[in-house]
Amino acid sequence: MDRRDFARLAAGGLTASLGLPSLRRIARDPVTVTGDRLLGHLRALAQYGSNSNGGVSRVAYSEADVQGRAYVSQLMREAGLEVQVDSVANIIGRRPGREDQLPPIMFGSHIDSVPDGGNYDGTVGSLAAIEAARTLRERNIRTRHPLEVVVFQNEEGGLVGSRALSGELLADHLTRVSSSGKTLRDGIVLLGGDPTALRKVERARGDVSGYLELHIEQGGVLEREQRHIGIVTGIVGIGWWDVTVTGFSNHAGTTPMDQRQDSLLAAARFIEAVNRIVTSVPGRQVGTVGRIEAKPGAPNVIAGEVRLSLELRDLDAAKTAMLFERIRREAETIGESSGTAFAFTPSFQSLPAPADEKVRGAISRASESLGLTTMEMPSGAGHDAQSVARFAPIGMLFIPSVGGISHSPKEFSRPEDVVRGANVLLNAVLTLDSA
Amino acid sequence: MDRRDFARLAAGGLTASLGLPSLRRIARDPVTVTGDRLLGHLRALAQYGSNSNGGVSRVAYSEADVQGRAYVSQLMREAGLEVQVDSVANIIGRRPGREDQLPPIMFGSHIDSVPDGGNYDGTVGSLAAIEAARTLRERNIRTRHPLEVVVFQNEEGGLVGSRALSGELLADHLTRVSSSGKTLRDGIVLLGGDPTALRKVERARGDVSGYLELHIEQGGVLEREQRHIGIVTGIVGIGWWDVTVTGFSNHAGTTPMDQRQDSLLAAARFIEAVNRIVTSVPGRQVGTVGRIEAKPGAPNVIAGEVRLSLELRDLDAAKTAMLFERIRREAETIGESSGTAFAFTPSFQSLPAPADEKVRGAISRASESLGLTTMEMPSGAGHDAQSVARFAPIGMLFIPSVGGISHSPKEFSRPEDVVRGANVLLNAVLTLDSA
Numbered sequence: 088m089d090r091r092d093f094a095r096l097a098a099g100g101l102t103a104s105l106g107l108p109s110l111r112r113i114a115r116d117p118v119t120v121t122g123d124r125l126l127g128h129l130r131a132l133a134q135y136g137s138n139s140n141g142g143v144s145r146v147a148y149s150e151a152d153v154q155g156r157a158y159v160s161q162l163m164r165e166a167g168l169e170v171q172v173d174s175v176a177n178i179i180g181r182r183p184g185r186e187d188q189l190p191p192i193m194f195g196s197h198i199d200s201v202p203d204g205g206n207y208d209g210t211v212g213s214l215a216a217i218e219a220a221r222t223l224r225e226r227n228i229r230t231r232h233p234l235e236v237v238v239f240q241n242e243e244g245g246l247v248g249s250r251a252l253s254g255e256l257l258a259d260h261l262t263r264v265s266s267s268g269k270t271l272r273d274g275i276v277l278l279g280g281d282p283t284a285l286r287k288v289e290r291a292r293g294d295v296s297g298y299l300e301l302h303i304e305q306g307g308v309l310e311r312e313q314r315h316i317g318i319v320t321g322i323v324g325i326g327w328w329d330v331t332v333t334g335f336s337n338h339a340g341t342t343p344m345d346q347r348q349d350s351l352l353a354a355a356r357f358i359e360a361v362n363r364i365v366t367s368v369p370g371r372q373v374g375t376v377g378r379i380e381a382k383p384g385a386p387n388v389i390a391g392e393v394r395l396s397l398e399l400r401d402l403d404a405a406k407t408a409m410l411f412e413r414i415r416r417e418a419e420t421i422g423e424s425s426g427t428a429f430a431f432t433p434s435f436q437s438l439p440a441p442a443d444e445k446v447r448g449a450i451s452r453a454s455e456s457l458g459l460t461t462m463e464m465p466s467g468a469g470h471d472a473q474s475v476a477r478f479a480p481i482g483m484l485f486i487p488s489v490g491g492i493s494h495s496p497k498e499f500s501r502p503e504d505v506v507r508g509a510n511v512l513l514n515a516v517l518t519l520d521s522a
Numbered sequence: 523m524d525r526r527d528f529a530r531l532a533a534g535g536l537t538a539s540l541g542l543p544s545l546r547r548i549a550r551d552p553v554t555v556t557g558d559r560l561l562g563h564l565r566a567l568a569q570y571g572s573n574s575n576g577g578v579s580r581v582a583y584s585e586a587d588v589q590g591r592a593y594v595s596q597l598m599r600e601a602g603l604e605v606q607v608d609s610v611a612n613i614i615g616r617r618p619g620r621e622d623q624l625p626p627i628m629f630g631s632h633i634d635s636v637p638d639g640g641n642y643d644g645t646v647g648s649l650a651a652i653e654a655a656r657t658l659r660e661r662n663i664r665t666r667h668p669l670e671v672v673v674f675q676n677e678e679g680g681l682v683g684s685r686a687l688s689g690e691l692l693a694d695h696l697t698r699v700s701s702s703g704k705t706l707r708d709g710i711v712l713l714g715g716d717p718t719a720l721r722k723v724e725r726a727r728g729d730v731s732g733y734l735e736l737h738i739e740q741g742g743v744l745e746r747e748q749r750h751i752g753i754v755t756g757i758v759g760i761g762w763w764d765v766t767v768t769g770f771s772n773h774a775g776t777t778p779m780d781q782r783q784d785s786l787l788a789a790a791r792f793i794e795a796v797n798r799i800v801t802s803v804p805g806r807q808v809g810t811v812g813r814i815e816a817k818p819g820a821p822n823v824i825a826g827e828v829r830l831s832l833e834l835r836d837l838d839a840a841k842t843a844m845l846f847e848r849i850r851r852e853a854e855t856i857g858e859s860s861g862t863a864f865a866f867t868p869s870f871q872s873l874p875a876p877a878d879e880k881v882r883g884a885i886s887r888a889s890e891s892l893g894l895t896t897m898e899m900p901s902g903a904g905h906d907a908q909s910v911a912r913f914a915p916i917g918m919l920f921i922p923s924v925g926g927i928s929h930s931p932k933e934f935s936r937p938e939d940v941v942r943g944a945n946v947l948l949n950a951v952l953t954l955d956s957a
Contacts, residue, residue: 344801359794375822376786376790377824379786379816385812385831387812396821491776492772
């Protein structure tokens, strides 16, 4: 199925074509969203910040962001939610529960994009959450717990909105300049928040019953394995290092091969070693060198200094530390054999955020009730759920990304997968509510 | 000996300390230059464009270049030479021969520097040539051949002055911008040349009896091997390629290691392969990757495209071609195994310029007559001699570069080596003249 089938599929027949369960024993019949409406919302939101290449630039605090937020706020109101913008400018739509004093079940995502991004990252989860709430209202289903549909602000700029909830957004972060060119402080004001009152949005452990987030996978595993739904086992921790390789810059014509201290050759051996070491142990860990700069950078001069980035990600912080130690030792060996020296400076660190067993179970049972195939997988990308994990049980579900592409105008998830994801989200919320 | 001994050494006793031959059988007693005067000229020229780091920025067509040229023109006149600036703005000082209709023996070098360069590259050969001519005048030695002492303009910017003589400087090169920010055309005018009359300076085969150039080695071989003089077997040919490695840019967190098309990893394997292939066969060939750029160049994005430079140098063009073919095939293999593609675009090519047997012999005999140790070696760097080789027999001699450093404020050749080089140059000219 390709994009041309979008309208046809959305217009009807989804329930049949998705093969709802017949033989499985399930606790109760699953509820399903109105797929065509959700897909229509996705198309409508794509207009705010749309680029001629089919993608979108709706970076946080841009005019497109402001317009997109107005659009989803209106959708939230149409879904019967009480809409508020909190002090950090997250949009929160509340639906009371039968036992309204219970901590809410929260679900949502974000609608800001990277520059020249796509139309699925964040928006699928945000609009599916609103559609789920609307479906509950239409079906007159009142949950025990109050519900909070959340659209976090500026996810792509460093989980800004969700880190305010976890208390990780500090006052001195507010001077950081985001992709829009505005500081976080100015952005928060623009979106209707109050940067002087960030403490008000902080949540303590116990304040939220559970958090669910639907997202596109951003990788190609579900597509390759032909599964409908990825049940996220956790969000990986990330370590970044700035690596400097110091050699000796010299004339490339007159310096014999055996007398060189070539920092770019040493860096090349290092990049190969990172790949070799990271893939030498089983598991889903990843290691990347994505940035490199060689000085002086001329064809006829041996590079005297190379600076490069090292990134390691895994669910298990101990494994990341072990891999880094091996890489560091290998760099030392490369340095000794090439007359160069390696120096490592940590530049960013985020802790792994494991998904909660109960929330994972709710996603699993909801998928099963809908007759969808699943697989467990880590999230290699960062998400707002990882901030929420600091104070509440979290779970995430992924739908396939065609070709594994994201942060690109080519980012695409099939409409039937979007609807499947929304249905799982809705039923996972209900399962969690009744657990 | 270090720089503090410069003045003492230059002031006297050089002849004794350099161990002039006593037991060797030589054709005639060697003539020697006035070392302290030569070293004084080297110090004086270093003032034009001097930097606070001890080095010099005397790029062609700069004010410092204009001043330095005025200074050496004056030295030429003091040496009794008839000074002319030719159409391309080379400075040529002529001394008539006993048989003045013979093609001249030419010797010299250049005085322009790279930005933030040193005080020996080019200047040693230029000032030694003038000092040699002055010594001949003072000793009343009249050569058979007329002599031409030449200071070529803009060697560092691509052998501009000497390529005009060989007819390799084409009209459309004149719009190139040199390090000074001026075009070659404007530079030629500034220095007193006439860019509309470049054909006038072209020399045909037979127009010059032979060309000699003294230069610093710019490598560390003479120092390591403890030889006084390097007799250049030829100037290597140079090939440059722009190499593009195309992979697929993707999210570094969500793309498993086995599903990547990482162009930077492929580039790293390529850089390692260049080194391995170039060092896999005996000889003095060199291969260098000095420039690299990875796009998009972020720590958390797999590089989708890498551009890098490849340079190969050797005296034997067939060997360079063979090495390039092996490198190209290896790149293909790397591409196949990593889901990337390599493309090569030749960006520069210069032919090897072998030194003439007779001129090499003259340098060898002159060194022997002075009791100096020698070794044969290729010139890995380009020199004006390589342009001259297109129309005349050439030879070059090297003196040691301390630490093999050049194109740097740290570039240094010991004063006794500078004087030794000048003496060899002078006696090689006399040997060639009498051959």
